[in-house]
Amino acid sequence: MLVLIVRRLILAALTLVLTSIIATIVVQALPGDACTAYLGRYIEPGALAQCRGQLGLDHPLAERYLDWVAGLARGDLGMSLSTRRPAIELIGPRVQNSFLLGGVSALIGLPLAVGLGVLAATRRDRLADLLASGLSMAAMAMPEFVTGTLLIFVFAIWLGLLPAVTLVSSNATVMDLLPYIILPVLTLVVVLIAHILRVTRANVIDQLESEHAEFARLRGVGGWRLLWRHVLPGALPATINLCALTLAWLLCGVVVVERVFNYPGLGTLMIEAISNRDLPVVLEATMVFAGTYILANLAADLATIALDPRLRRSGSGW
Amino acid sequence: MDTSRTQTARRARDPLLAKTLVTAAALVTTLLSVSVADAATLRLAYDSAVGTAASLDPISPNRYYLANELVYSRLVMPDAAGKPAPDLATSWSASPDLKAWTFKLRDGVKFHDGSDLTADDVVYSLLRTKSSVLKSPLGSVLSIIDTVTADDPHTVTVKLTSAFADLPLLLMDYRARILSAKAEKGNLDAVNDTGIGTGPFTVGKYDPQGTTVFKAFDGYFGGKPKLDEVDVFDIADQQAQVQAMLSGQIDYVQTIDQQQSKLFADAGKFKVFSVPTGGWQAIVMMLNAAPFTDVRVAKALRMAVDRQAMLNLLVGKDGGTVSCDNPVWAGDPYYAPASCPQDIAGAKQLLAQAGHPDGIDVELFTSDLNNLWIKMAQIYQQQVAPAGIRVKITQVPSADYNNYYWMHKPLTQTAWGQRPADQILNEAYQSSATWNESAFKNKQFDDLLAKARATADFDARKAIYGQLQQMLWDQGGTFIPFHTNQISVVSTKVTGLPEASLETVHWNEVALAN
Numbered sequence: 001m002l003v004l005i006v007r008r009l010i011l012a013a014l015t016l017v018l019t020s021i022i023a024t025i026v027v028q029a030l031p032g033d034a035c036t037a038y039l040g041r042y043i044e045p046g047a048l049a050q051c052r053g054q055l056g057l058d059h060p061l062a063e064r065y066l067d068w069v070a071g072l073a074r075g076d077l078g079m080s081l082s083t084r085r086p087a088i089e090l091i092g093p094r095v096q097n098s099f100l101l102g103g104v105s106a107l108i109g110l111p112l113a114v115g116l117g118v119l120a121a122t123r124r125d126r127l128a129d130l131l132a133s134g135l136s137m138a139a140m141a142m143p144e145f146v147t148g149t150l151l152i153f154v155f156a157i158w159l160g161l162l163p164a165v166t167l168v169s170s171n172a173t174v175m176d177l178l179p180y181i182i183l184p185v186l187t188l189v190v191v192l193i194a195h196i197l198r199v200t201r202a203n204v205i206d207q208l209e210s211e212h213a214e215f216a217r218l219r220g221v222g223g224w225r226l227l228w229r230h231v232l233p234g235a236l237p238a239t240i241n242l243c244a245l246t247l248a249w250l251l252c253g254v255v256v257v258e259r260v261f262n263y264p265g266l267g268t269l270m271i272e273a274i275s276n277r278d279l280p281v282v283l284e285a286t287m288v289f290a291g292t293y294i295l296a297n298l299a300a301d302l303a304t305i306a307l308d309p310r311l312r313r314s315g316s317g318w
Numbered sequence: 319m320d321t322s323r324t325q326t327a328r329r330a331r332d333p334l335l336a337k338t339l340v341t342a343a344a345l346v347t348t349l350l351s352v353s354v355a356d357a358a359t360l361r362l363a364y365d366s367a368v369g370t371a372a373s374l375d376p377i378s379p380n381r382y383y384l385a386n387e388l389v390y391s392r393l394v395m396p397d398a399a400g401k402p403a404p405d406l407a408t409s410w411s412a413s414p415d416l417k418a419w420t421f422k423l424r425d426g427v428k429f430h431d432g433s434d435l436t437a438d439d440v441v442y443s444l445l446r447t448k449s450s451v452l453k454s455p456l457g458s459v460l461s462i463i464d465t466v467t468a469d470d471p472h473t474v475t476v477k478l479t480s481a482f483a484d485l486p487l488l489l490m491d492y493r494a495r496i497l498s499a500k501a502e503k504g505n506l507d508a509v510n511d512t513g514i515g516t517g518p519f520t521v522g523k524y525d526p527q528g529t530t531v532f533k534a535f536d537g538y539f540g541g542k543p544k545l546d547e548v549d550v551f552d553i554a555d556q557q558a559q560v561q562a563m564l565s566g567q568i569d570y571v572q573t574i575d576q577q578q579s580k581l582f583a584d585a586g587k588f589k590v591f592s593v594p595t596g597g598w599q600a601i602v603m604m605l606n607a608a609p610f611t612d613v614r615v616a617k618a619l620r621m622a623v624d625r626q627a628m629l630n631l632l633v634g635k636d637g638g639t640v641s642c643d644n645p646v647w648a649g650d651p652y653y654a655p656a657s658c659p660q661d662i663a664g665a666k667q668l669l670a671q672a673g674h675p676d677g678i679d680v681e682l683f684t685s686d687l688n689n690l691w692i693k694m695a696q697i698y699q700q701q702v703a704p705a706g707i708r709v710k711i712t713q714v715p716s717a718d719y720n721n722y723y724w725m726h727k728p729l730t731q732t733a734w735g736q737r738p739a740d741q742i743l744n745e746a747y748q749s750s751a752t753w754n755e756s757a758f759k760n761k762q763f764d765d766l767l768a769k770a771r772a773t774a775d776f777d778a779r780k781a782i783y784g785q786l787q788q789m790l791w792d793q794g795g796t797f798i799p800f801h802t803n804q805i806s807v808v809s810t811k812v813t814g815l816p817e818a819s820l821e822t823v824h825w826n827e828v829a830l831a832n
């Protein structure tokens with residue numbers, strides 16, 4: 001198990017390096033640079049050259065990339081090219097905000113989705129199942145921005161209970177943000193529940209109809225014991241992988257939801273950084289994204305191994 | 319008693335989510351009611367558009383617009399009729415040859431740091447617009463300024479490179495703000511983002527990506543502001559601004575569209591303002607590129623359009639004022655009225671004369687950089703088709719538009735904010751202007767433009783500016799269908815905010831009624 005984790009972490013480091021190189025090349029391949037973005041329509045040749053000199057854009061790309069890596073190794077995230085201030089001031093609060101919103105949504109949404117999925121499967125074709133499946137289909141069919149706008153209309157404009165959009169300072173604390181995350185969390189939960197619920201339901205039904213479940217039933221095993229010992233271990237791995245990806249998706253900032261609720265998250269920062277051609281910030285946001293996905297996947301694999309004794313013994317797979 | 323217990327029990331069985339929501343809602347209501355208590359805070363929304371790059375320096379290309387309005391003062395500001403009115407200067411006069419202007423400064427004006435405003439601050443602020451390091455867009459607007467000198471602590475003389483009868487109009491520019499020379503030790507090349515001005519509000523906390531707080535400046539020369547504070551929230555999404563306004567989180571939204579104005583029909587809560595402005599969106603032909611080297615082709619492409627219909631479709635019939643390709647707007651003292659109904663037959667005839675009897679094919683490059691462009695291009699395409707003008711619309715990425723298409727391809731789109739007549743004619747049509755986007759080069763036009771500037775008599779000057787506008791209709795390459803109105807929405811609690819451009823607002827008079 002430990003060997004597996006170490007191996008996976010080495011691989012993760014390689015993935016991060018590769019991702020950062022690809023991101024650097026992609027940003028470079030976009031037309032324009034941080035200076036054309038900054039100067040906009042008011043470009044004069046002299047101003048452009050001068051700006052490029054100030055930001056070090058006249059140095060070769062490889063050199064700038066290596067500088068960035070060296071800085072990162074020293075724990076220095078470098079300067080944002082658009083604000084010309086330390087990048088950490090931009091990234092830090094956004095990571096906190098996105099992790100808060102995504103974390104709370106996952107904490108509420110994932111157990112709820114899996115639980116409802118199992119419930120729907122065990123009550124197949126009965127009222128609870130029809131309700132859960134039907135409503136989840138409806139939620140799934142609705143894009144995030146519609147759900148969000150609808151919730152704003154009901155809870156903020158009509159009932160006047162909750163704030164419509166997030167209005168905080170850019171170094172807001174978790175306490176400052178709490179009143180504002182309720183509607184975005186609700187939106188995200190509605191969006192994520194549908195998918196996971198349906199996958200869980202399908203997997204549990206598969207397992208309930210499998211030969212080994214049938215065999216267990218013939219041996220007289222039923223009710224919770226059947227579900228817990230014979231059905232869920234087979235049904236959950238696929239669900240866990242989906243949950244891990246969903247968790248990563250939530251933590252990395254859902255741009256559409258951020259826009260609707262004016263929530264200062266990582267997704268919006270990434271988009272701004274790309275349009276400003278702000279390479280250091282783009283790279284660091286990419287690292288957070290990639291790192292989160294890698295860790296979430298690793299956690300999912302470990303959980304799957306814990307559930308499946310066969311994988312535990314072999315120990316050789318990546 | 320019994321029933322209430324059953325209800326509680328039933329509620330407890332509801333999903334966890336609903337319970338959290340109810341508790342949280344109660345919490346939020348308490349929190350919000352606390353923040354509403356300090357009633358003299360005006361809450362605004364602003365999309366800095368440049369995001370992380372916003373600057374407090376009023377002449378930066380990425381200036382934070384509301385700081386320009388609230389924190390700094392100008393020498394002169396526009397009155398309700400758009401005429402120059404005193405701000406920091408109480409009176410001004412020109413030499414007989416119109417080449418030297420003298421401004422008398424107001425007595426007893428204090429900067430936010432407690433220091434006195436003197437002529438040196440004005441000299442510093444005007445000269446730094448010429449800095450080759452800062453390269454401010456305001457520099458080209460004020461390029462006519464040659465030297466600025468302090469005659470005494472309250473008198474400034476501005477010498478011009480050539481005669482100009484309307485210098486005060488240029489100095490009304492929303493960026494021509496007066497800064498403290500002491501703040502950057504008089505260094506003309508330094509970015510001055512200290513936020514120290516002479517305006518009615520000081521910068522309490524500058525946070526363009528979060529909440530920027532402006533505090534009332536008790537020492538404001540125009541009188542203590544009636545508000546205690548102005549909070550400006552960064553809300554990038556326009557729809558989100560509307561939601562915040564509808565739910566009462568903010569008191570004012572500067573720009574909404576025609577559709578959204580219907581959401582604010584409740585007159586007890588909202589006032590909707592529709593203010594004519596000099597802003598315009600256009601289709602530009604480069605007159606130095608085929609097929610527009612023949613001005614008859616350019617004119618045919620302009621006269622084949624039904625402008626009123628285009629205006630109605632794009633912004634609604636109350637959303638603007640038809641323009642006959644005139645960059646000067648109806649609110650400008652030098653505006654020359656004209657009429658230009660759709661003329662398909664005339665367009666066909668001009669095309670035939672120019673050697674295109676079977677019509678003409680053109681490619682129009684557009685992008686979603688401006689929210690009206692693509693729709694305007696499509697309406698244009700339909701409207702000019704009967705004249706044999708076949709328009710191919712090519713949409714390109716907005717990030718590339720200004721650098722690779724605008725002023726590079728023969729047929730593109732453009733957008734300009736409001737400018738005084740002389741300024742827009744000089745910035746976009748004078749032969750050597752940097753942003754002469756239609757490549758309009760006309761010696762007679764340039765000479766008349768210079769002559770207008772040097773003409774002391776208003777009526778004579780107005781006649782020349784009128785002639786220039788007529789020349790653009792006859793020979794120009796810019797199709798300007800209309801000038802847009804700005805539709806804003808303001809809470810009925812707000813008083814002292816006139817239905818006019820924000821640039822004319824006296825912010826110390828703005829208040830909140832209970």
